[in-house]
Amino acid sequence: MQFIFSAEPSSTSFINGVLLPFPICVRSLSGRKSYKILNSFYRPVNCNRVHEFGVTTGGKFSNTVKNSMIHQSPFEKGKEISRQGYNDLICELCKDGDIDEAMLLVAEMEALGFHLNATSYVCLIAALGKVGRTLEADAIFQDMLHSGIKPRLKVYNILLGGFLKKGLLMLADKVLLLIDDLNIGRNQETYEILVDYYVKAGRMEDTWSIIGKMKKDGFQLNSFVYSKVIGLYRDNGMWKKAMGIVQEIKQMEVSVDKRIYNSIIDTFGKYGELSEALEVFEEMQQEGITPDITAWNSLIKWHCKFGHLATALELFMKMQEHGLYPDPKIFTTIISRLVEQGKWDMIKKNFENLKCNGHWISGIIYAILVDIYGQYGRFDVPEECISALKSEGIQLSASIFCVLANAYAQQGLCEQTVKVLQLMELEGIEPNLIMLNVLINAFSISGRHLEALSIYQYMKESGISPDVVTYSTLMKAFMRARKFDQVPMIYKEMESSGCTPDRKAREMLQSALTVLEQRHV
Numbered sequence: 001m002q003f004i005f006s007a008e009p010s011s012t013s014f015i016n017g018v019l020l021p022f023p024i025c026v027r028s029l030s031g032r033k034s035y036k037i038l039n040s041f042y043r044p045v046n047c048n049r050v051h052e053f054g055v056t057t058g059g060k061f062s063n064t065v066k067n068s069m070i071h072q073s074p075f076e077k078g079k080e081i082s083r084q085g086y087n088d089l090i091c092e093l094c095k096d097g098d099i100d101e102a103m104l105l106v107a108e109m110e111a112l113g114f115h116l117n118a119t120s121y122v123c124l125i126a127a128l129g130k131v132g133r134t135l136e137a138d139a140i141f142q143d144m145l146h147s148g149i150k151p152r153l154k155v156y157n158i159l160l161g162g163f164l165k166k167g168l169l170m171l172a173d174k175v176l177l178l179i180d181d182l183n184i185g186r187n188q189e190t191y192e193i194l195v196d197y198y199v200k201a202g203r204m205e206d207t208w209s210i211i212g213k214m215k216k217d218g219f220q221l222n223s224f225v226y227s228k229v230i231g232l233y234r235d236n237g238m239w240k241k242a243m244g245i246v247q248e249i250k251q252m253e254v255s256v257d258k259r260i261y262n263s264i265i266d267t268f269g270k271y272g273e274l275s276e277a278l279e280v281f282e283e284m285q286q287e288g289i290t291p292d293i294t295a296w297n298s299l300i301k302w303h304c305k306f307g308h309l310a311t312a313l314e315l316f317m318k319m320q321e322h323g324l325y326p327d328p329k330i331f332t333t334i335i336s337r338l339v340e341q342g343k344w345d346m347i348k349k350n351f352e353n354l355k356c357n358g359h360w361i362s363g364i365i366y367a368i369l370v371d372i373y374g375q376y377g378r379f380d381v382p383e384e385c386i387s388a389l390k391s392e393g394i395q396l397s398a399s400i401f402c403v404l405a406n407a408y409a410q411q412g413l414c415e416q417t418v419k420v421l422q423l424m425e426l427e428g429i430e431p432n433l434i435m436l437n438v439l440i441n442a443f444s445i446s447g448r449h450l451e452a453l454s455i456y457q458y459m460k461e462s463g464i465s466p467d468v469v470t471y472s473t474l475m476k477a478f479m480r481a482r483k484f485d486q487v488p489m490i491y492k493e494m495e496s497s498g499c500t501p502d503r504k505a506r507e508m509l510q511s512a513l514t515v516l517e518q519r520h521v
Contacts, residue, residue, distance in 0.1 A: 083114040090120045094127035097395050118149050129162035132398035132429040164197040167433030169465035199228040202468025204500035227259040234267040237503035242267050262294045269302030297330045304333045320357045328365045328403045339373045372407045382419040409442035417442040437469050444477035452477040468499045475508045487512035
């Protein structure tokens with residue numbers, strides 16, 4: 001099947017003599033395909049560490065989720081379901097996140113000669129895009145066009161966001177060209193998707209260019225755009241400019257909403273101004289704005305980073321008391337700091353609190369991450385982590401795979417990190433920019449700079465545009481390998497790609513140049 005936007009996959013297995021972990025599908029470092037896709041691939045395992053925390057692989061906490069995932073069979077009690085019934089059920093499954101069941105129903109419909117309606121196409125494309133299955137979303141989009149249904153701008157925006165999330169900049173450009181060629185016209189959401197990507201990628205010039213086009217097309221700069229600009233300045237070490245934007249917003253009488261407050265809190269936190277970050281957090285609540293998970297995560301993350309672990313744990317507890325569902329992404333930060341200090345009792349206490357507050361999904365993920373970080377070692381095999389999550393009825397997503405991969409990567413466990421990517425691909429989720437950056441970091445930490453370089457080259461061959469994190473992490477890998485002469489070259493390539501070097505990259509460049517200068521003295 002040909003896809004409208006999708007790039008051809010690379011078939012190169014070796015780059016500069018280094019074996020690439022995944023030329024077409026993810027491969028092991030030995031060069032052999034490690035797995036076959038079988039219906040019985042995952043088998044229940046005896047997850048002792050999860051048992052110890054009170055999470056059983058028999059599904060102790062999963063009854064609610066499992067019950068919610070039981071859908072009526074189209075032929076139950078001998079009654080055939082109509083075309084509209086199929087479409088309604090597909091939309092319901094997509095809404096519940098059960099995309100595999102939805103895709104099975106699509107095949108069933110086609111076998112009966114039924115066709116999807118416009119709403120079902122949109123639901124499927126959105127659901128597939130949300131979990132990172134962009135190739136399948138592209139295939140559904142193509143089928144939608146062949147059926148004679150004219151997609152609305154919403155569908156193009158979904159594809160645009162999906163491609164950009166994976167770093168497929170060239171494919172995203174093709175979506176934009178198609179929008180323009182068909183005279184559909186961009187809307188506020190289209191521009192916000194682009195601004196969000198350019199800021200996260202550290203592409204300052206592109207950010208200002210798209211903001212200029214946004215203004216030209218008559219769209220107002222809202223709090224979302226301003227919060228992203230604050231973040232862009234923050235990440236590039238432009239503290240005064242970031243704070244200047246805040247003053248500009250106030251003078252323009254633009255309402256300071258949750259997004260802007262979150263950016264200000266994160267800006268103060270990044271520069272170690274923790275008391276100021278907490279003051280803004282309090283001010284936010286005094287203004288009647290309820291902090292969301294983003295604000296809490298920022299405060300917890302930066303307090304951990306700057307050594308204020310007690311305050312971080314206090315914030316973690318308060319967040320749960322306010323009824324917020326903990327984001328597993330913050331677990332790695334908390335657990336790693338507690339492990340460094342040997343505070344295993346506190347680690348277990350956090351888990352008990354998660355259970356008491358009813359956060360069973362987060363509790364399971366937390367327990368598995370604790371095990372990965374090493375006291376028991378029963379989850380040093382990624383397959384067992386995934387099996388434990390599946391047996392509890394947890395819906396796997398790109399985010400969960402990223403959390404697991406990052407936990408292994410932080411310890412330099414490259415083979416396990418690669419294995420997580422393999423398992424992710426077997427679930428139908430294609431490796432994205434974030435996951436590949438995590439893998440580069442794993443190789444960097446373990447001192448394997450050539451493997452890190454091979455991932456970077458694979459990204460470029462696959463049409464994935466590296467971002468500022470990619471280049472900074474690659475620079476770190478060469479710094480650790482004491483290949484200081486290569487660091488300025490990576491820095492120049494970062495600039496030529498359109499990414500604006502952040503403070504970390506500039507500091508590494510200066511360190512490398514200093515070493516090279518001393519060598520020539």
